Amino acid sequence: MVETYWDFWIGGLAIATVAFLITFVTGQFIGVTKGYASICSIVSKHPFFHRPEMGGAFGFRTLFVIGIMLGGLLAALTTEGSWNPSFDYGWFDKLYGDNLIVKAFLLTFGGACWGYGARMADGCTSGNAIGGLSKGSLASLITTCAFMISGISATFLINYLLGGL
């Protein structure tokens, strides 16, 4: 699938516009992983998932998560070649091989790192790098630097070990 992307500044301004409107309209700050916690509160009675900041079961953060999926679908439906679901994953398949079990295991592990790390650090990319930094949060600056450095290091290591360099 050949995909072309917006120029970087259009993408950046578009993200900033959504982040700004969320705050301006609702008084909340953009963030995705609290939405995961809000969905956990649907199936778990544990108090952590029911903290007010998580937005509640089927609350606005849950709706944000559902919206992002629908937005991805919208992008597929409005792109030439239309919706063509596949487990193909570009360079990932070249590095690790095209085995669905291996892929499922690695991606689930990586996703678990995201889920665990983001709760530890009070947010993922959107919550910390976009929302937190805009408030001038030192904690968000630390987290942002940490995940960029860690991401660069780990990617170089993975590609070195698996012949992707």
Place this chain on the structure above:
Amino acid sequence: MIRFVFLLFGIAFGYILIKSGVSNYDVIREMFLLQSWHLYGVLATAVGTTFVLTQTMKRLETKAILTGEPINMSVKPPSRNHLYGGLICGLGWAITGACPGPALAQIGFGTMAGLFTMIGAFLGTYLYGLQQKT
């Protein structure tokens, strides 16, 4: 009302995450291997613009439209967890090539690898939550 608004913002955000390349494994890989500056440009533009807009709202003591309340600009004090959590997130990013948001957009877009990333993110969130007392 706030839920409907967030559904709309979510749709816009998901669409943008696809169109800007943030949801593509190869684009993320190129960014981390310092082979392409596209995503650094996206991130820098997004962070810089949002910073200016948020600080402007702070200065003007803007009230949120839906609530009529002043916007809560409080931040959490930095802790070791912000460092360690960030490092763990970076490892997750390097493996999956997608943040928790873009993984959701991938699923809608038809890049079904995002399904595993999403399931993992739920498991990680759940595991962390169970370890907390409150």
